[in-house]
Amino acid sequence: MTENKLDVLVLREQLVAPNGPYAALDVVDTTGSTNADLLAAAGDGAADRTVLIADQQTAGRGRRSRTWVSPAGTGAYLSVLIRPATVPAARLGSLYMVAGLALIHAARETAGIEAFLKWPNDLLVGPERKKAAGVLSEVASEQAAVVGVGVNITALPEGAEPGPGGLAAGSFAEAGAENTDRTEITASFLRAFAEFETAWRMVDGDIARSGALAGYREACGTIGQRVRAELPETEPLTGVAVDVDEEGRLLLKLDDGTPKAISAGDVVHLKAD
Incomplete structure (x- = not known):
């Protein structure tokens, strides 16, 4: 070899x-x-x-x-x-x-x-x-x-x-x-x-x-996925990743319908139920 x-x-x-x-x-x-x-x-x-x-x-x-x-x-x-x-x-x-x-x-x-x-x-x-x-x-x-x-x-x-x-x-x-x-x-x-x-x-x-x-x-496989966002010093958030904005933030639609932009944290792709 x-x-x-x-x-x-x-x-x-x-x-x-x-x-x-x-x-x-x-x-x-x-x-x-x-x-x-x-x-x-x-x-x-x-x-x-x-x-x-x-x-x-x-x-x-x-x-x-x-x-x-x-x-x-x-x-x-x-x-x-x-x-x-x-x-x-x-x-x-x-x-x-x-x-x-x-x-x-x-x-x-x-x-x-x-x-x-x-x-x-x-x-x-x-x-x-x-x-x-x-x-x-x-x-x-x-x-x-x-x-x-x-x-x-x-x-x-x-x-x-x-x-x-x-x-x-x-x-x-x-x-x-x-x-x-x-x-x-x-x-x-x-x-x-x-x-x-x-x-x-x-x-x-x-x-x-x-x-x-x-x-x-x-190229982003996160967009369209149901995710859990694990953020510093706050409780995790779950929802669907809908886009990345012009500041590079990930845009989420939370489970309760609330929009949320996150700039830092760990995002876990959740498997479909």
Whole structure:
């Protein structure tokens, strides 16, 4: 069996200036968290569109400080530092949509699998819609943001734990991927992210004008689902997810008919009765 290694020379040749859109790209064997590393690098003056990829993460992070399983040689664990000078700080949070669309591209177009987005930041794959990727976007100082993704590409080790709400863990390979080459899937994501992020940046982070909102709505498997929203410091809410608005909030029609917009929390897709 051929080892499925990340080819840093191929990635640099395809993606780093003058041939590609990125200023720098490094691959390390292991690190705690690529997001944490680039947040530190941002303070040291790292360039716009700097990419850090790890073969393994020992302290990968998700939303709300959750850990992410990042075993060596199995996935794509990377972060991108961007410095969108004209984008208001209040709009930097919408980068999860940009990254989500790039994940959809990599999954559907390069791996050849069925894929959907679960609001706000999960990629679900295959007929069973298992979680194969997540996004973590963090704001750094000096008008900079770091966007990290963790993608399960090859088969997961036995005993992989489910995510919030019992969401089963999955991978591209387990969803029947036609292509599980880690270098190709990583490059596919990064090319798509640069394209979508450029459109987003050109309109100062306006997700509607950039097309990100329309693309996200099309790919979002949460819309139309009966869900339970588990929110910080309040009781859970149940209802039907009806849309995502121009601020990136999930719009619910609660069981009693009341409309509700939520901007943060865990959303569990409920099975039909």
